[in-house]
Amino acid sequence: MAKLPWKLTAVMLLILLCNSVAAASGQLQITVTLDGQDVSDDVQVMIMEGAMPHVLPPGTPKIVDLPAGTYDVMAIPAGEETMAMPAESSVEVKAGETVELTMELQALPGMLPGIEMPEMPDVPEPAPAPAETDALVPEEADTEQLLELLTSGGADEQKMAAEELSHWQRRREAVPQVLALLESDQPELRRRAMQVLTGLGSEPPDGVVVGQRPIDEHMDIFVDYLRDTDPELQRGALQIVAAAWYFPDSAIPALLDFLEDADPELRRLAADALSSRGTRPEQYADSLLEGLAAALQDTDVDVRRLAATALSRLHHDPELVARTAGQALSDVDSDVQMAALGTLCSLEESAAAADAQLIDALNAGDPAVRSEVLRTLREYPQHLLVQRVEPIAATLSDPDDRVRMRAVEALALMGEEALPALPQLTEVLDDSDWRVAAGAVQIMFRFFGEQSAPAQEALLQLIQHEDLQFQEPALGAGLALGYIGAPAVPALHELLSH
Numbered sequence: 456m457a458k459l460p461w462k463l464t465a466v467m468l469l470i471l472l473c474n475s476v477a478a479a480s481g482q483l484q485i486t487v488t489l490d491g492q493d494v495s496d497d498v499q500v501m502i503m504e505g506a507m508p509h510v511l512p513p514g515t516p517k518i519v520d521l522p523a524g525t526y527d528v529m530a531i532p533a534g535e536e537t538m539a540m541p542a543e544s545s546v547e548v549k550a551g552e553t554v555e556l557t558m559e560l561q562a563l564p565g566m567l568p569g570i571e572m573p574e575m576p577d578v579p580e581p582a583p584a585p586a587e588t589d590a591l592v593p594e595e596a597d598t599e600q601l602l603e604l605l606t607s608g609g610a611d612e613q614k615m616a617a618e619e620l621s622h623w624q625r626r627r628e629a630v631p632q633v634l635a636l637l638e639s640d641q642p643e644l645r646r647r648a649m650q651v652l653t654g655l656g657s658e659p660p661d662g663v664v665v666g667q668r669p670i671d672e673h674m675d676i677f678v679d680y681l682r683d684t685d686p687e688l689q690r691g692a693l694q695i696v697a698a699a700w701y702f703p704d705s706a707i708p709a710l711l712d713f714l715e716d717a718d719p720e721l722r723r724l725a726a727d728a729l730s731s732r733g734t735r736p737e738q739y740a741d742s743l744l745e746g747l748a749a750a751l752q753d754t755d756v757d758v759r760r761l762a763a764t765a766l767s768r769l770h771h772d773p774e775l776v777a778r779t780a781g782q783a784l785s786d787v788d789s790d791v792q793m794a795a796l797g798t799l800c801s802l803e804e805s806a807a808a809a810d811a812q813l814i815d816a817l818n819a820g821d822p823a824v825r826s827e828v829l830r831t832l833r834e835y836p837q838h839l840l841v842q843r844v845e846p847i848a849a850t851l852s853d854p855d856d857r858v859r860m861r862a863v864e865a866l867a868l869m870g871e872e873a874l875p876a877l878p879q880l881t882e883v884l885d886d887s888d889w890r891v892a893a894g895a896v897q898i899m900f901r902f903f904g905e906q907s908a909p910a911q912e913a914l915l916q917l918i919q920h921e922d923l924q925f926q927e928p929a930l931g932a933g934l935a936l937g938y939i940g941a942p943a944v945p946a947l948h949e950l951l952s953h
Contacts, residue, residue, distance in 0.1 A: 773805035781809025863894035
């Protein structure tokens with residue numbers, strides 16, 4: 456009988472392998488509801504596949520083909536119209552079957568039409584106890600009584616009144632009256648009033664997840680007190696500004712001065728305030744860049760970390776900001792390095808301005824930092840990314856699974872330009888993590904084709920892997936050998952009788 460041409464044999468092998476892949480996977484269809492309505496298009500779904508989740512973004516069908524196995528699934532609201540708690544579930548996907556999963560989001564009270572916060576019942580004020588027989592119970596005192604103790608009571612009574620008034624949920628009506636006490640001619644009374652307001656400034660709003668607090672309406676007053684001659688009033692105002700839900704731009708000049716203060720706590724509070732959400736006005740761009748660059752050299756690690764984050768808030772030349780943030784990549788503390796990487800990621804392509812520092816950070820001691828560096832490098836434009844094949848390929852020998860996985864992902868973005876990394880990719884075909892091996896073999900059959908011939912022996916070994924977890928990379932190895940062509944036929948022929 457005549458032998459089939461080798462190309463036809465390879466095609467038949469490919470069809471067989473593809474059918475095997477399909478048979479080993481199943482389909483997962485996800486429906487997400489909120490208050491009985493289908494909101495699947497408005498949520499992001501994350502399907503946990505080991506360390507690398509599979510993400511289905513908003514606006515895309517929530518249908519995915521997955522290898523057989525058990526998966527953790529999370530549905531996360533993505534827009535302001537869908538205010539709800541995320542939903543979590545676990546589902547088993549069987550080969551050749553379609554699994555339908557329905558997930559129900561839990562609405563936040565008051566965030567959707569028709570859902571209202573429950574009204575608190577009116578609680579009558581208790582009758583005041585006779586002063587000559589019973590001591591005042593703080594929890595039962597009204598605001599006027601507490602203010603009276605704050606202004607004229609004994610030391611213990613003043614302390615009790617200050618603590619009680621600082622409970623935001625129960626004493627919010629006291630804010631205007633306590634603010635008035637800041638105008639007192641008694642320094643000690645002013646300090647007690649600021650102590651109360653500082654306590655209120657650290658509290659969340661009354662049961663509301665997102666929203667402006669009444670104390671934030673008076674933020675201009677606290678900005679003025681940043682310049683007060685009383686150090687205690689300054690400190691209290693700085694704590695309130697640092698905890699503000701809406702950053703006051705007018706505080707920037709005073710905060711920059713605090714960054715140079717001898718007290719590390721004041722420097723931390725100033726850096727914390729400058730790192731809060733929102734972009735800063737362009738008029739302060741140069742002074743902020745200069746002040747934060749100096750703060751990156753601070754002896755206090757928290758000041759350096761917060762300064763690295765604050766750089767991402769600047770309205771400035773992204774390349775200047777990137778080079779400044781890049782200085783923090785050589786910091787001895789991994790949290791500072793991670794903050795700098797977060798800023799570089801927010802700058803996208805301009806992160807390339809800190810290229811040298813990024814490459815150096817690939818040798819950082821913390822694997823989380825190395826992994827994040829690789830994620831940042833993935834944001835490079837293609838023509839810059841391909842120039843970094845060698846240092847990225849070197850991380851394929853990293854002892855941490857996350858780092859090797861990120862390295863494979865970065866090389867895959869280079870396509871054919873990643874060919875110089877073939878020796879390192881060949882070595883990870885027998886990686887202990889099947890996902891790393893699968894990523895390496897995918898690069899070979901998608902981009903290298905017959906140029907993968909030097910990896911032929913490693914591919915043959917991968918085909919014969921006995922661990923079922925390696926089924927996917929083993930099938931990929933068969934595809935890679937098919938693309939190698941004639942040189943792989945004798946070895947494949949021998950495997951037919953395995």
